[in-house]
Amino acid sequence: MRSKIKKCRVCDLYTLKDICPACGESTSQTKPARFSPEDRYGKYRRALRQEVE
Numbered sequence: 001m002r003s004k005i006k007k008c009r010v011c012d013l014y015t016l017k018d019i020c021p022a023c024g025e026s027t028s029q030t031k032p033a034r035f036s037p038e039d040r041y042g043k044y045r046r047a048l049r050q051e052v053e
């Protein structure tokens with residue numbers, strides 16, 4: 001399984017869990033600071049990989 005870093009918007013805390021260990025809020029996945037065409041294709045590539053795996 002691949003680990004994805006998530007972030008609690010309330011605490012500004014980074015975690016790997018779906019729920020913030022500090023306040024119990026749902027965390028959200030971190031996103032690239034700026035959009036780039038490469039990221040766009042990377043997203044599709046990851047989606048395809050998940051189907052294969």
Ligand SMILES: [Zn+2]
Binds near residue numbers: 008012020021022024
């Ligand atoms: Zn929190």
